[in-house]
Amino acid sequence: MSGSRPSRRRSAYRELADDLRADVLGQRYPEGVRLPTEAELARTYRVSRQTVRRAFQDLVAEGLVQRVPGRGTFAAQRDSRYLRQFGSVEDLMSLSVDTKMQVSSPLRRQIDVDAASRLQLESDAVHTLAFRRLHDEVPFCHTTVWLPPEVGERLRSVPELAAPGAVSTVTVIGLLDERLPSPITDAEQSITVAAAPETVAVELHCEPELPLLRIDRLYSTADGQRAELAISHFLPEQYSYRVRLRRGPR
């Protein structure tokens, strides 16, 4: 489904690419199963073969599909996808496929000079929120999120973020992308090691001061506004950050 944004008109090849992307990410083409051919897609979508090809070019560039002349188009195997695990903004949005989030500190207004500064705000007021992420009911990650006030206001009415203990499969970035006037297009992240703060240790059932993987992410919208600051701590025993890098065509 497209978001609730004023539905800016999307080109035919992007619509098609979106559909195909959703199908591939939704595991609808398991190993060895061929995607529809260019001719088939052109027919069912009432577009030219060139338009279908244009859509596939994006999916190939994203590493989601592989195409073989004479054979067809296939979903890339999960472990051969480069930069698809947690490497793109889309992946951060679809994080909820394997994991659930549980609110530990509901969305509220707060004064935080550091966060406000990193979000490049005039005032020191921000909205903040904290939650754990669970995999198979086991917490492996704690995240604190800070939002500019005007961004936070747009999440006021989201029930998934309102109650302590609430469990859901949403992502903050996913929620924002549907509600902000300008889509989130960039994230800058920094990965380092940090000792577990007291509150995080409690939530993750680990010793305070235990070394954790710390990932800071600062998200920006297409028009350059900072939209979200997230600081996550991961239990290294249960999580490692994986990226597959690829080199350009030849």
Add this chain to the structure above:
Amino acid sequence: MSGSRPSRRRSAYRELADDLRADVLGQRYPEGVRLPTEAELARTYRVSRQTVRRAFQDLVAEGLVQRVPGRGTFAAQRDSRYLRQFGSVEDLMSLSVDTKMQVSSPLRRQIDVDAASRLQLESDAVHTLAFRRLHDEVPFCHTTVWLPPEVGERLRSVPELAAPGAVSTVTVIGLLDERLPSPITDAEQSITVAAAPETVAVELHCEPELPLLRIDRLYSTADGQRAELAISHFLPEQYSYRVRLRRGPR
């Protein structure tokens, strides 16, 4: 084996994309300088405008250039290039811009079951090498490299890797890329936290067991062969892993 391929003619748009890529990476289009227009390139390369567009599509997907309707095509600024294809490994190859490497354990043959297994080798014999990386004469990273024997042999004659204490500005991946018959096209990396092993602690002048950022990288060539396994430990005080993510075309 059929040996050397008859080097089939590269398609026009790839030739063009290669030229443009080299120009952009070679800093030939500084900030604000427009690349040639589609019409100009079509004229000088004697191809159609569609072929020029096809070449640019790859460069855009690689994040190397930005295109603005009505204005033109521009090289993406280095710090706004999102980590996509090999941006990172070319960053790794040009790591030597800011840093130097100092050999602590020269290239030699060794038996290592774990490394051989991760390199998918038949036998347990590998070549190995260890070095530090220095920034402003301060060590901030220790790396151990394992290579398949036939790959290691190709580095036998490299003086920069032969003597303990040797300081140089090379990178192993850069050396390999020049010497291997098939180029290195993939890297899979995993980032986690690890306590400093004794030998690493000595080299980095830190306490043993100090939590470090550990990055494993497994490089593969275009024909799918594993070419190098590198395990690096970074001092978190002096290094954090930064990535800029961008969203696919929406």
Add this chain to the structure above:
DNA sequence: CGTTATTTGTGCGTATGTATT
């Protein structure tokens, strides 16, 4: 073994729309 049908890859032409200068 070659032949044929299928499927993707390359290249170009045209037309029209949109954004910027």
Add this chain to the structure above:
DNA sequence: AAATACATACGCACAAATAAC
């Protein structure tokens, strides 16, 4: 308003790889 430059979309022809016969 006009010119410039990129974006989208469709059409066609032929090449190359693959699979089935």
